Amino acid sequence: MLRPTAAIVSAAVEGGHGVGAFNVIQLEHASAIVAGAEQAGTAVLLQISENCVRYHRSLAPLLEAALAVAAESSVPVAVHLDHIESASLVRTGAAHRIGSVMFDASTEPYGENVATTREIAEFCHARGIWVEAELGEVGGKDGVHAPGVRTDPGEAREFVAATGVDALAVAVGSSHAMTTRDARLDFDLIAALKSTVDVPLVLHGSSGVSDEDLTRAVRSGITKVNISTHLNKVFTDEVRNQLDDGNLVDTRKYLGPARDRMADEVARLLGVLDAVPAGSVR
Secondary structure, eight states: OBBOHHHHHHHHHHTOOOOEEEOOOOOHHHHHHHHHHHHTTTTTEEEEEEEHHHHHHHHHHHHHHHHHHHHSSSSSSEEEEEEEEOOOHHHHTTTTTTEEEEEETTTHHHHHHHHHHHHHHHHHHEEEEEEEEESSSSOOOHTTTTTTGGGOHHHHHHHHHHHOOOOEEEEEOOOOSSSSOOOOHHHHHHHHHHHHHOOOOOOOOOGSSSHHHHHHHHHHEEEEEEEEEHHHHHHHHHHHHHHHSOOOTTTTTHHHHHHHHHHHHHHHHHHHTTTGGGGGGO
């Protein structure tokens, strides 16, 4: 069942649960994520990034496919645009049925980040679209562990008040595109941000975080947890296993098992996150 992102996240905040937000690159990803959520009996978010849109050269085909998969699900599913830097792409998404958007102006100077994000938030809220933004850039592995890129709680409070966003992605030690799970999160900072900021917190780069620390992050104050690279790795590993049979030519023979393995991992991760039960979403 297609549901608004706001409804899923609100239920998670009320119940102290996490929300799994997993990236879609192809239709198989959307199918696997929803199948995993159905196994777990939890709500889930399907995310489409601006990088993914560039790969497909258009937003609409994959977005419409994701929306269709969500609508047919037996659990609540929202569709979210992730790391969108283009205002025109936000407008395109708004013309469809997106539940939310993460608008990313985090690489801009603070004042420009605030002004641009506020404008996008006003546009989206007028259309019932939930908005996430980022403060304290969650970059690549080489730079993200430096203290200078961490999100400052006081600045975070000011940023949320100035922009009117509904959720805040914070830099607390995770890194995008990690293929190992040894990122070191600053749990004291997560707790400080939780006590300072009055909107849900989002952890990006969660593929590099261990199961134990993902659970701890949710208990410390993170609500929405983004995972992409880890699931891509699971999917690709299974494709490689299947292609060991040099006679395979039917793509269904290797994409199908990869989809199924990814679904199982999605279900497992949703358990790790103590994701919001499907029945809690109204």
